[in-house]
Amino acid sequence: MAKQGETSYMHPGLNKPGAIPLFDLPTLRASLSDKYDLAPSPEIAAELSHIYDRMSRVVTPADWAIYAPYVKAINALKKERNAVILGHNYMTPEIYHGISDFGGDSLQLAIKATEVEADVIVQCGVHFMAETSKILSPEKTVLMPDMEAGCSLAESITAEGVEEMRRRYPGAPVVTYVNTTAEVKAASDICCTSSNAAQIVAAQDSDTVIMTPDQYLAQNVAKEVPQKNIVWWEGSCIVHEQYSAKDLRDFREWNPGTRLIAHPECPPDVVAEADFSGSTSGIIKYVTDEKPEKALLITECSMASNISDQLPEVDFVGPCNMCPFMKKITLEKVLYALDTMTGQVEVDPSVADKARLSVQRMIDLSHQLGI
Ligand code: 13P
Numbered sequence: 001m002a003k004q005g006e007t008s009y010m011h012p013g014l015n016k017p018g019a020i021p022l023f024d025l026p027t028l029r030a031s032l033s034d035k036y037d038l039a040p041s042p043e044i045a046a047e048l049s050h051i052y053d054r055m056s057r058v059v060t061p062a063d064w065a066i067y068a069p070y071v072k073a074i075n076a077l078k079k080e081r082n083a084v085i086l087g088h089n090y091m092t093p094e095i096y097h098g099i100s101d102f103g104g105d106s107l108q109l110a111i112k113a114t115e116v117e118a119d120v121i122v123q124c125g126v127h128f129m130a131e132t133s134k135i136l137s138p139e140k141t142v143l144m145p146d147m148e149a150g151c152s153l154a155e156s157i158t159a160e161g162v163e164e165m166r167r168r169y170p171g172a173p174v175v176t177y178v179n180t181t182a183e184v185k186a187a188s189d190i191c192c193t194s195s196n197a198a199q200i201v202a203a204q205d206s207d208t209v210i211m212t213p214d215q216y217l218a219q220n221v222a223k224e225v226p227q228k229n230i231v232w233w234e235g236s237c238i239v240h241e242q243y244s245a246k247d248l249r250d251f252r253e254w255n256p257g258t259r260l261i262a263h264p265e266c267p268p269d270v271v272a273e274a275d276f277s278g279s280t281s282g283i284i285k286y287v288t289d290e291k292p293e294k295a296l297l298i299t300e301c302s303m304a305s306n307i308s309d310q311l312p313e314v315d316f317v318g319p320c321n322m323c324p325f326m327k328k329i330t331l332e333k334v335l336y337a338l339d340t341m342t343g344q345v346e347v348d349p350s351v352a353d354k355a356r357l358s359v360q361r362m363i364d365l366s367h368q369l370g371i
């Protein structure tokens with residue numbers, strides 16, 4: 001059992017004895033090349049130039065000629081399968097702009113999963129997001145292009161961990177970040193995302209509120225909601241925990257005039273140094289509204305890439321951190337998943353029923369609060 005303070009970065013499916021990888025890359029490539037001509041093509045690149053225009057600042061023409069045949073094949077297959085692709089804001093530009101029908105943060109994608117009419121959802125993001133879509137739309141086929149796309153937060157806690165917190169703080173409601181497995185959601189009272197966490201916590205009818213599993217999100221919310229006694233599990237995001245307040249201070253000193261914008265999964269002293277903190281979509285909205293001359297996004301690298309073309313007046317500067325889990329999703333894996341319908345996400349119906357209550361309570365409360 002994961003204990004408070006312990007983290008492991010493996011996807012649970014891979015820890016299970018006898019678990020086998022969904023596919024291996026040579027097999028995948030051989031299977032695709034039997035059916036599709038995926039050689040780099042300047043002709044297809046030119047034909048899809050209207051798509052390329054959304055990423056021309058960050059993707060070279062030579063790379064686009066490599067991606068374009070995949071983009072064309074995936075977009076055709078989507079129609080055949082009556083599929084939609086939900087792309088998280090951390091997807092690479094060729095996925096985010098090339099093949100996604102909807103892009104967004106965790107909350108937006110969870111809500112979109114309930115609204116789309118399609119038979120198939122392809123989740124371009126990480127495993128917990130696909131599970132959330134399946135929980136909300138059990139009748140749909142949900143495909144995960146790579147089952148190894150996990151999340152350090154989701155790995156940090158099990159349902160037993162939630163029960164341990166309930167024993168420690170009897171009667172306190174459990175507000176669980178969506179970055180968790182279905183079992184953990186099922187053991188919780190309500191979910192939250194980074195875009196509604198403070199409001200969800202503030203709305204709980206209890207002085208003490210348990211937040212799992214992100215210690216930093218909890219500590220950031222505690223500052224925003226001082227009327228609550230917030231206690232937390234000690235999970236963390238391997239991408240955002242790497243930033244330090246000193247990094248930000250040094251950057252500001254050496255690059256005056258840069259707007260620093262941090263995700264709330266960063267430690268609180270990092271958030272305190274930033275000019276703004278918000279969910280991935282909150283960050284996009286802030287930069288779009290404010291249009292600072294120079295911006296440093298203290299979050300995953302693809303965020304700046306994905307908004308670069310729509311904001312030519314903003315110079316995105318400085319370092320970023322890559323999420324190794326999000327980066328497991330590639331065009332060729334998406335094409336393979338859709339072509340062979342592999343990577344179907346299943347959630348035990350009895351777990352899904354309980355988990356749905358936690359997710360639906362969050363969606364309903366968010367609507368009620370106008371978030
Ligand atoms: P958002 O809900 O802000 O998109 O965050 C999801 C995530 O995994 C950030 O690391």
Ligand code: SF4
Pocket residue numbers: 126150151152153154179237238239240265300323324325326
């Ligand atoms: Fe999980 Fe962090 Fe990657 Fe988001 S960025 S999916 S929280 S490991």
